[in-house]
Amino acid sequence: MGNVLIDKxxxxxxxxxxxxxxxKMAKIWKDKSFYLILLxxxxxxxxxxxxxxxxxxxAFKDFKVMQGILGSKWVGFKNFIExxxxxxxxxxxxxxxxxxxxxxxxxxxxxxxxxxLLNELRKESFKRTIQTISYLPHFLSWVVIGGLAVKMxxxxxxxxxxxxxxxxxxPIYFMVNPKYFRSVLVLTDIWHGIGWxxxxxxxxxxxxxxxxxxxxTVDGASxxxxxxxxxxxxxxxxxxxxxxxxxxxxxNAGFEQIxxxxxxxxxxxxxxxxxxxxxxxxxxxxxxxxTAIGLFKSxxxxxxxxxxxxLSKLIDEGNGIW
Amino acid sequence: MRQTKGEKIFEVFNVIxxxxxxxxxxxxxxxxxxxxxxxxDYVVRGEVTFYPIGFTLKAYNYLxxxxxxxxxxxxxLFLVIVGTALNLFFTAMTAYALSKRxxxxxxxxxxxxxxxxxxxGGMIPNYLLVKDLHLINSLWSLILPGTISxxxxxxxxxxxxxxxxxxxxxxxxxGLSEMGILFRMVIPxxxxxxxxxxxxxxxxxxxSFFDAIIYINNKKKWPLQLILRDILFFADTQQALTDxxxxxxxxxxxxxxxxxxxxxxxLVFYPFIQKYFVKGxxxxxxxx
Numbered sequence: 382m383g384n385v386l387i388d389k390x391x392x393x394x395x396x397x398x399x400x401x402x403x404x405k406m407a408k409i410w411k412d413k414s415f416y417l418i419l420l421x422x423x424x425x426x427x428x429x430x431x432x433x434x435x436x437x438x439x440a441f442k443d444f445k446v447m448q449g450i451l452g453s454k455w456v457g458f459k460n461f462i463e464x465x466x467x468x469x470x471x472x473x474x475x476x477x478x479x480x481x482x483x484x485x486x487x488x489x490x491x492x493x494x495x496x497x498l499l500n501e502l503r504k505e506s507f508k509r510t511i512q513t514i515s516y517l518p519h520f521l522s523w524v525v526i527g528g529l530a531v532k533m534x535x536x537x538x539x540x541x542x543x544x545x546x547x548x549x550x551x552p553i554y555f556m557v558n559p560k561y562f563r564s565v566l567v568l569t570d571i572w573h574g575i576g577w578x579x580x581x582x583x584x585x586x587x588x589x590x591x592x593x594x595x596x597x598t599v600d601g602a603s604x605x606x607x608x609x610x611x612x613x614x615x616x617x618x619x620x621x622x623x624x625x626x627x628x629x630x631x632x633n634a635g636f637e638q639i640x641x642x643x644x645x646x647x648x649x650x651x652x653x654x655x656x657x658x659x660x661x662x663x664x665x666x667x668x669x670x671x672t673a674i675g676l677f678k679s680x681x682x683x684x685x686x687x688x689x690x691x692l693s694k695l696i697d698e699g700n701g702i703w
Numbered sequence: 704m705r706q707t708k709g710e711k712i713f714e715v716f717n718v719i720x721x722x723x724x725x726x727x728x729x730x731x732x733x734x735x736x737x738x739x740x741x742x743x744d745y746v747v748r749g750e751v752t753f754y755p756i757g758f759t760l761k762a763y764n765y766l767x768x769x770x771x772x773x774x775x776x777x778x779x780l781f782l783v784i785v786g787t788a789l790n791l792f793f794t795a796m797t798a799y800a801l802s803k804r805x806x807x808x809x810x811x812x813x814x815x816x817x818x819x820x821x822x823x824g825g826m827i828p829n830y831l832l833v834k835d836l837h838l839i840n841s842l843w844s845l846i847l848p849g850t851i852s853x854x855x856x857x858x859x860x861x862x863x864x865x866x867x868x869x870x871x872x873x874x875x876x877x878g879l880s881e882m883g884i885l886f887r888m889v890i891p892x893x894x895x896x897x898x899x900x901x902x903x904x905x906x907x908x909x910x911s912f913f914d915a916i917i918y919i920n921n922k923k924k925w926p927l928q929l930i931l932r933d934i935l936f937f938a939d940t941q942q943a944l945t946d947x948x949x950x951x952x953x954x955x956x957x958x959x960x961x962x963x964x965x966x967x968x969x970l971v972f973y974p975f976i977q978k979y980f981v982k983g984x985x986x987x988x989x990x991x
Contacts, residue, residue: 409807414881415800419812422797422851426816429848433824433832450831495724498717507718513977514725520969520980522910524928528935528962529731532738538749538955540734572728580981604710637913641932655826662827663917675825683822 440673460673469657470674477653480566480634485627488571492578493620497612499579500586501604512583515576527641530569531556557646566642566651570635585619586612622693629689632682654678732970739763739960743953762956766964775927778842782908782926786846790904791897794851794859799885801856802863820853830917844918845911845926855900862896863889899979909969931965934958 409416435450440460442453464470495515502508518526533539536552546552555561589611597607636655643651654674662671706714733753738746742757750756766772801809823829829848838844866889874888890897912928919925925933935958 405807408805412803412806415803415806418796418881418885419800421793422800422856423812425793425797425850426819426853429829429832429850430819430823431815433828434822435824436828436831437824439828439831498720501714501717502721503714507721511721511725513974514728516977516980517970517973518728520906520910520973521966522912522928524910524912524932524935525962525966528931528958529735531935532735532959533731538746538751540730540752543749575724576728603707604713640913641936658826659917662830668827668831672825672827675827679822679825686821 437672437676437679439669440676442669444669444672446668456669460669461677464670464673464677467670469652472649473652473654473657476651477632477634477655480563480639480651480653481631483563483567484570484635485624485631487567488574489624489627491571491575493582493616495575496579496582496586496616497608499583500612501608512576512579515579517576518573519577521573523637523641526569526573526638530565530642534565556642557644559647559650562643562647562651566635566638569642570638573638581623582616582619585616589615618696621696625689625693625696629686630682631685632678732966735959735962739956739963741956743956746953746955759956762953762960763964765953765957766960771922771925771930772927772961772964774923775925775930778924779909779927781842782845782911783905786849786908787901787905789846789850790852790855791901794856794900795885795890795897797851798856798859798863799881799889801860804864816853816856826917833918838918840919840921840924842919842924845908845914848914849907852904855903859893859896859900862893866892895979895982899982902976902979906969927965931961934961 439450439453441455441457442450443456443459444450444453448454499508499512502511521529534541534553534555536542536554541555542552553561555565593611593615594607597611602610632654634653634655636653639651639653639656640659643656655678658671658674658678661667661674730753734751737753737755738751739762740755740758740760741751742759742761745751745756800806801812803809833839833844833848836847838847870892871884871888874884879887910928912926912932915926915929919929922930
């Protein structure tokens with residue numbers, strides 16, 4: 382093998398880019414050091430990603446720890462039928478979608494508005510300071526944010542309830558009241574992501590040709606007119622793509638956030654697919670059932686990503702601003 | 704430039720809104736810091752807002768007597784240092800091999816990697832794998848399953864591809880091995896990208912807690928975030944309901960001191976590293 386190395390250039394000329402098997406093997410042998418470098422990565426992805434995908438077959442089995450994944454009996458769709466008839470199943474699917482859609486409805490426009498407002502600031506140093514501050518929450522863990530939320534919303538010492546009390550109302554138990562809990566989730570999510578989310582829009586805004594504004598000013602267009610007719614249209618394709626991609630993740634309602642912040646008091650409104658999955662698996666040890674709901678979510682999520690990626694490519698080609 | 708009245712009013716409002724945003728973002732951190740440095744009776748009465756009242760370091764004294772906290776720091780530091788080093792090492796190696804455009808099978812490998820970004824086995828199969836590998840209760844269970852982030856890998860691969868081929872070819876002619884080229888040419892040339900990705904990995908290790916919930920039962924091996932969660936939330940909702948804080952330990956200041964102790968490293972480094980993160984978002988959005 383070692384001495385069948387073929388001159389690449391002449392080989393290509395002869396075969397017009399079509400490798401025969403021998404040439405292919407020679408090329409692979411020539412690049413052997415690259416495959417060696419690649420090997421640990423491939424082992425990693427196979428072991429920690431593809432082996433668990435195989436492990437997900439226990440959704441179709443009656444998994445017994447002693448018998449292992451391979452030895453457990455196949456039961457077809459029994460776990461899925463049990464799952465669909467579980468009293469908590471449809472409520473958690475509903476909660477996941479509702480919380481997710483609330484987050485899109487309130488949380489998706491927030492970074493866009495922030496980017497537009499930042500873009501209108503005249504003083505560069507002020508703008509940069511606000512940006513730096515607004516990115517900060519993105520780097521805090523959900524445990525810390527959960528702790529901050531509990532403190533800020535505390536009925537006795539939290540600033541929100543201090544204001545409520547100062548206005549003469551009774552304090553509200555935000556963290557344990559089903560009426561308010563989803564709002565708490567949406568607002569803390571916005572607090573966490575608004576600054577970081579604005580980066581992509583600011584980048585799109587910085588790409589707008591300044592001559593457009595100059596021309597508009599010469600033509601006598603007011604600042605409002607410029608925002609409506611230049612600024613917003615120039616980031617509309619970015620907005621569309623971000624929205625579509627966001628819809629692809631609609632099954633993710635924010636697992637770590639809810640896991641940290643929820644409690645049995647608010648299960649009715651905040652128990653989502655992932656938290657239910659966690660409790661089924663790790664508190665009730667119903668491995669097969671838990672894997673089934675995980676797989677249910679993955680398959681739907683995967684389908685959504687495929688659809689939304691297709692859509693975003695269509696838009697991308699249509700406008701080509703991205 | 705001529706400004707209409709409406710524009711001037713808008714500008715003033717805009718500045719006010721931005722200041723309010725900054726206040727809403729920073730107030731929780733300021734308040735938490737103030738509470739952690741205040742005497743408990745003032746805290747309980749809800750008097751502490753922007754600055755400490757009855758300044759005391761008592762909470763921090765209690766905090767650093769908890770051996771679990773110190774264990775937490777040790778475990779988290781191990782995860783951040785060893786974890787990030789392994790992350791970068793293996794991500795760079797894999798990215799370098801995949802940055803060779805004419806590598807046979809490259810598209811197949813890339814497809815297999817990108818596929819893992821969209822589909823996974825789920826919580827339970829991951830747990831069963833970690834269990835079968837006998838990694839339960841080992842800190843390695845928090846490092847190995849996330850050795851390479853597919854997302855960071857693709858970013859790094861794109862970055863490596865942008866390095867002029869002549870540079871790599873010339874060092875190949877000079878007789879460097881591929882690993883030599885990677886470590887002596889490619890990595891030094893990609894330091895900004897590597898710093899960014901390394902910081903993403905490091906913050907990820909610092910902040911992660913859920914994997915430790917399922918893989919680590921032994922409290923001595925808990926990362927800091929999990930200990931924080933324990934101190935903040937155990938029986939916490941009941942506490943909120945009964946509103947009864949009547950132990951000898953100043954509970955509220957202690958909780959808040961733990962929050963500060965867990966967040967401070969991020970806060971201290973943040974202003975300096977912030978620009979790298981933003982750059983990271985930009986690299987990520989460039990297609991390659």
